[in-house]
Amino acid sequence: MTTDQKRSRVVAVVGSPRPDGNTVTVVKTVLQELEGRQIDTELLFLPDYRVYPCEGHDTCGSLRSCPLEDDMPLLLEKVYGADGAIFASPVYYENVTAQLKAFMDRTVWQYNHERWLEPRVIGLVAVAYETGLDDTIAALRRFIGLSTQREIPVEVLTGLAYELGDAAGNADLMAAARDLAGRLAGHLSSGD
Numbered sequence: 001m002t003t004d005q006k007r008s009r010v011v012a013v014v015g016s017p018r019p020d021g022n023t024v025t026v027v028k029t030v031l032q033e034l035e036g037r038q039i040d041t042e043l044l045f046l047p048d049y050r051v052y053p054c055e056g057h058d059t060c061g062s063l064r065s066c067p068l069e070d071d072m073p074l075l076l077e078k079v080y081g082a083d084g085a086i087f088a089s090p091v092y093y094e095n096v097t098a099q100l101k102a103f104m105d106r107t108v109w110q111y112n113h114e115r116w117l118e119p120r121v122i123g124l125v126a127v128a129y130e131t132g133l134d135d136t137i138a139a140l141r142r143f144i145g146l147s148t149q150r151e152i153p154v155e156v157l158t159g160l161a162y163e164l165g166d167a168a169g170n171a172d173l174m175a176a177a178r179d180l181a182g183r184l185a186g187h188l189s190s191g192d
């Protein structure tokens with residue numbers, strides 16, 4: 001890559017409530033590996049932002065903007081403007097966490113205004129103690145399916161971890177995180 005080429009940017013939305021938790025650990029490892037490959041990254045830890053739950057206004061589709069005043073416009077600008085997007089969640093009751101679900105629901109204004117998510121690649125990450133990984137990834141895939149209008153490559157990482165520090169101590173999971181970064185970077189450099 002020549003220095004005047006624009007660097008790609010990958011933004012990760014993390015729905016864990018634990019800043020030092022397993023999901024953050026996995027995602028940080030992915031982003032670190034991407035940075036090492038000359039890709040800019042940003043981790044959006046949802047508890048750092050105000051994301052109010054959708055209030056289901058019937059008029060959403062005709063509103064000039066969502067009436068809820070919180071940090072969603074900032075988050076949407078970052079995520080919808082990125083070359084790559086990662087959505088990551090611990091498994092809670094075999095699904096995404098409430099934090100990530102609130103974010104997903106609030107993208108409905110984009111949906112109602114046909115503003116589609118169009119990164120060049122999407123990464124999905126789910127971390128569980130034991131069960132629900134497939135259901136959680138399926139929920140994320142449905143969200144992606146409703147948020148896009150074209151085929152976007154999706155790369156997935158699931159891992160098992162329970163207590164704080166479990167992911168960091170799991171060499172296989174950390175290697176899988178670096179592998180996910182390699183796959184994401186591959187899509188960004190191949191231009192597909």
Ligand SMILES: Cc1cc2nc3c(=O)[nH]c(=O)nc-3n(C[C@H](O)[C@H](O)[C@H](O)COP(=O)(O)O)c2cc1C
Pocket residue numbers: 016017018020021022023024089090091092093094095127128129130131132161162163164
């Ligand atoms: C409310 C709650 C619900 C959970 N539900 C599940 C579950 O359905 N299946 C599972 O294997 N682990 C479940 N877990 C365990 C978490 O997925 C696991 O501890 C994960 O590593 C937490 O990720 P974090 O450290 O990023 O927060 C649950 C934990 C909590 C607090």
